[in-house]
Amino acid sequence: MLTSKQKKYLKSQAHALKPLVLVGKSGVNSQSIKNINEALAHHELIKIKFIAFKTEKDELQESILKETNSEFVGMIGHVLTIYSQAEEKEDRKYTLPI
Secondary structure, three states: OOOOHHHHHHHHHOOOOOOEEOOOOOOEEEEEEEEHHHHHHHHOOEEEEEEEOOOOOHHHHHHHHHHHHOOEEEOOEEEEEEEOOOOOOOHOOOOOOO
16 A cells, blocks of 8 residues: 555656556456556556546546556546556666655
8 A cells, every 4th residue: 555655756756657558448358457467567657548438437447456456646637547566676666755
C-alpha cells in the first residue's frame, strides 16, 4: 500500500508520461491485462487511458489493479496511473520516499 507521500512522488514522476495502454471498445480483457503487465514489468509506472467505457472506469480500475497486482496512484479525467515495483532491486526505476 502506497503512502500519500509516495503517491505524490509517483504523480510528479508520471506527469510527463504518455498513456501506454488504451482501453477501447474491447474493454479490459485478457489481452489488455497481458499488455498492462508487460508495460508494468518494463516501466513500473504507467498510464492507462480509457477511450471507451468512460462511465465504467471505476469498476474497470478495480479489476485492473486486482489482476495486475499493482497500486493505484491516481486518476485524472479518463487517465489511470498505476505502479508496480520491480522485484529485483537493480531493476527499479523509482526510489520511493519513506
